[in-house]
Amino acid sequence: MRFSRLRLNGFKSFVDPTDLIIQDGLTGVVGPNGCGKSNLLEALRWVMGENRPTAMRGGGMEDVIFAGAATRPARNFAEVSLVIDNAERLAPAAFNDSDNLEIVRRITRDVGSAYKVGVKDVRARDVQMLFADASTGAHSPALVRQGQIAELINSKPKARRRILEEAAGISGLYQRRHEAELKLKGSEQNLARVDDVIEQLA
Numbered sequence: 483m484r485f486s487r488l489r490l491n492g493f494k495s496f497v498d499p500t501d502l503i504i505q506d507g508l509t510g511v512v513g514p515n516g517c518g519k520s521n522l523l524e525a526l527r528w529v530m531g532e533n534r535p536t537a538m539r540g541g542g543m544e545d546v547i548f549a550g551a552a553t554r555p556a557r558n559f560a561e562v563s564l565v566i567d568n569a570e571r572l573a574p575a576a577f578n579d580s581d582n583l584e585i586v587r588r589i590t591r592d593v594g595s596a597y598k599v600g601v602k603d604v605r606a607r608d609v610q611m612l613f614a615d616a617s618t619g620a621h622s623p624a625l626v627r628q629g630q631i632a633e634l635i636n637s638k639p640k641a642r643r644r645i646l647e648e649a650a651g652i653s654g655l656y657q658r659r660h661e662a663e664l665k666l667k668g669s670e671q672n673l674a675r676v677d678d679v680i681e682q683l684a
């Protein structure tokens with residue numbers, strides 16, 4: 483999966499629409515302290531479905547919206563769009579009909595987040611699964627936060643195993659298993675209720 487463009491609009495310090503064209507090969511982002519380098523990485527994580535405000539260095543999800551500056555009022559929404567090169571048609575079947583796949587996440591104050599893949603409205607889960615199945619996503623070990631290396635060295639074996647599972651692309655299977663288990667539990671409860679009704683009627 484190759485990212486070809488990241489667009490930010492009202493996301494953190496990127497108040498005006500900003501496009502980053504990601505070319506083949508290695509891309510470096512350089513700039514003075516506080517210019518927004520980490521915000522770019524957070525935008526990438528956010529559009530892939532990150533839902534923990536702490537991972538965005540905020541207290542709540544709406545903290546990603548441009549909060550205003552001396553000369554600019556705060557914005558009411560933030561939007562990030564990520565374009566993926568899908569020339570090899572590796573996207574899930576539901577979205578696999580074009581060479582470029584655009585994933586958009588928008589958060590509006592007091593409304594919350596909405597996602598789109600291409601022109602289709604989708605759920606957060608659909609976007610998270612799309613990236614998890616491609617061995618990437620908001621929790622991908624390829625996205626390294628400041629201080630994360632030290633955390634890794636000190637982490638417990640179970641946490642390290644999770645990193646290997648993410649890299650192997652099987653974390654999406656765990657999510658699906660969890661959902662299947664919840665469905666199974668619901669069905670068992672329904673069956674028990676049916677048994678009760680049959681007993682009462684007998």
Ligand code: ATP
Nearest residue numbers: 494495515516517518519520521545546547548549
């Ligand atoms: P360093 O090199 O020091 O790690 P950096 O280039 O990674 O810095 P970031 O941490 O990405 O910089 O950006 C921090 C800047 O983003 C700060 O100036 C902060 O005020 C600004 N910022 C963060 N959230 C918002 C927001 N919601 N609205 C406006 N500005 C924001």
